Amino acid sequence: MKSIKKYIFALLPLAVITYSCDEADVIIQEQKDANPLPAAQTGDPGVVDFSNYVSIGNSLTAGFMDNALYTDGQNNSFPNLLATQFAIQGVGGGTFNQPDINSANGYSGPGPDGIPGTSDDLGRFQLSLAQQRPVPTAGEVPTAYAGNKAELNNFGVPGMKVTDALNPGLAANTYYARFATAPGTSTVLGDALATSPTFFTYWLGNNDILGYAVGGGANESLITSQPDFQDALQQSLGALVQSGAQGVVLTLPPMVLLPYFRAVPYNAIPMDNQALVDQLNAGFAGLNRALDGLVQVSQASPLVNVSQAEADARKVSYALGANPILMEDDALVDYDRPGGEFDILLALNLITPAERQALAPYGQSRPATSDDLPTLVSATSLGTTVGGSATAIIGVTVPAADNLILSASEVQTVVGTRATFNATIAGVVAGINAQANGSITLVDVQPAFADLFGLSPALASFLIDPTSGANAALAAMAAAAADQADGVLGIEVDGQNLRPDFAPNGVFSTDGIHPNPRGAGIIANLIIDALNTSRGADIPRVNVIALRGIIATDL
Structure with missing residues (x-):
């Protein structure tokens, strides 16, 4: 050498x-x-003034990715990507200031000691190729924004709902408190209006149902009422348009498709030992006999009304291979309630007191079906023991808690509520546009999601419009989504198929909810395409493939 x-x-x-x-x-x-150098890009703003662009939204707007707000995520937020394209010669965009977090990993939790601000704090997730799952990095608690708050352009606040944009109490949210002009007094909308915006993007509403969904449907109080949603939306968009700004409002995507609800299958309980299978089935024989007993009692007494189909849906039986998760479902009649079905069996001497006691955990339980959606966090609980007991296994002998799985009925709640919110968004935008010369461009993200997730036209139509045409705006959205639903998993971008997951060629970050930079680029391009079509603009699109996907580690 x-x-x-x-x-x-x-x-x-x-x-x-x-x-x-x-x-x-x-x-x-x-x-x-x-090897010629590419010519300098130029563009045209059409009829829009992009000189002072502000973005109002939640974590999607802030650049939250991988379960944390961190510097690279902020740099790749869809508003920042948009602002970069607006700054191209001829488009007329100005500077775009974000409330920089100044942290490589951000903060996702307090770590094992449960105390924020200590050495074991957790940061953003990254995909462990060795473990084939997201793992946290070392994190740090967010600090106050040190820049000029009066010159900010990105008003994205993780966790913010539609109603929060007008609420001074949002200062209780760390992410807003760190850049609020007057914490406890100022509001996100007021701070944004104070900058005299000429153009805005507004994407709120996801958190008005998402909190309920990610919590497995356990807390209905997390759902914003439709009247409150509409009132806050009208006030916010009305104030923005009255300030003289034009803008874009985005619809809410079909969130039950997110990897957060798809990464863990409903039949996530593996069995490869016949002796264990036999032992489990013997243990559940008493429950199954009791369920059949309720069917028999129903035929002879008006006190009980249990069909054979209902009893069969609650029975537990294991086999070699993949088995359904044993789960709680609060939509079921609680057979364990005082004076309920199990107590009636005891009163009729069809079961013993010991057998009655053994039935107590299964008053509202059943094996999961393909219509149920385990959450991503359920993976950390399924298969673990309760109180160190080798026979008390979550999802196997102990029903998985309601907050770990979005049941079929709760999925319907999410789908229906989101559709109601989208109809409200469309109605409010149409009403404002009728009085303000079409100042707002409505960008419907749902067709792109239908394409990305490989939906059939029929499924796309149902998820977007479960009312089956009762609302004209939803019907139009459903038709657009069905038209773009090709049944092929993934979305084609510059000759590459990008997947609807957080794999290396996916468009989601490792938290299963928020997009990675490529996903953010796709969102930015949906907005650019809409502006180019409806506003006579000629804004160059974001080079999605040039952006990174997920962050992976070999560890």
Whole structure:
């Protein structure tokens, strides 16, 4: 190797002497001709003034990714990507300031000690290729924004609902408190209006149902009422338009499709030991007999009304291979309630007191079906034991708690509520546009999601419009989604198929909810396409493939 290096170095002076300056210029020009630099991009704003763009939204707007707000995520927020395209020569965009978090990993939790601000704090997730799952990095508690709050453009606040944009109490949210102009007094909407925006993007409403969904449907109080949703939306959008700004409002995507609800299958209980299968089935024989007993009692007494189909849906039986998760379902009649079905069996001497006691955990339980959606966090609980008991296994012998799985009835609640919110968004935008010369461009993200998740036209229509045409706006959205639903998993971008997950070629970050930079780029392009079509603009699109996907580690 040393001799080869010496030989190459020895030729260098000869090369310098042999080639004249003119010959060198010819070679350089030949290289330039073969590899021309791309021409500088230019664009046109159409009828929109992009000189002071502000974005109002939640974590999607803030650049929250991988379960944390961190610097690279902020840099790749869809508003920041948009602002970069607006700043291209001819488009007329100005500077775009974000409340920088100044943290490589951000903060996702307090760590094992449960105390924020200590050395074991957790940061953003990354995909462990060795473990095939997201794992946290070391994190740090967010600090106050040190820049000029009066010059901010991105007003994205993780966790913010539609009603929170007008609420001074949002200062209780750390992410807003760190850049609020007057914590406890100011509001996100007021701070945004104080900058005199000429153009805005507004994407709120996801959190008005998402909190309920990610919590497995256990807390209905997390759902914003439709009247409150509509009132806050009208006030916010009305104030923005009255300030003279034009803007974009985005619809809410079909969130039950998110990887957060799809990464863990309903039949996530593996069995490869026949002796264990036999032991479990013997243990559940008493429950199954009791359920059949209730069917028999129903035929003879008006006190009980249990059909064979209902009893069969609650029975537990294991087999080799993949088995359904044993889960709680609060939509079921609670057979364990005082004076309930199990107590009636005891009163009729059809079961013993010991058998009655053994039935107590299964008053509202059943094996999951493909219509149920386990949450991503359920993976950390399923298969673990309760109180160290080897026979009390969550999802196997102990029903998985309601907050771990979005049941079929709760899925319907999410789908229906989101549709109601989208109809409200469309109605409010139409009403404002009728009085303000179409100042707002409504960007429907749902067709892109239908394409990304490989939906059939029929499923796309149902998820977007479960009312089956009762609302004209929803019907139009459903038709657009069905038209773009090709049944092929993934979305084609510049010849590459990007997947609806957090794998290396996916468009979601490792928290299963928020997009990664490529996903953010796709969202930005939906907005750009809409502006180019409806506002006479010519804004160059974001190069999605040039953006990164997820962050992975070999550990």
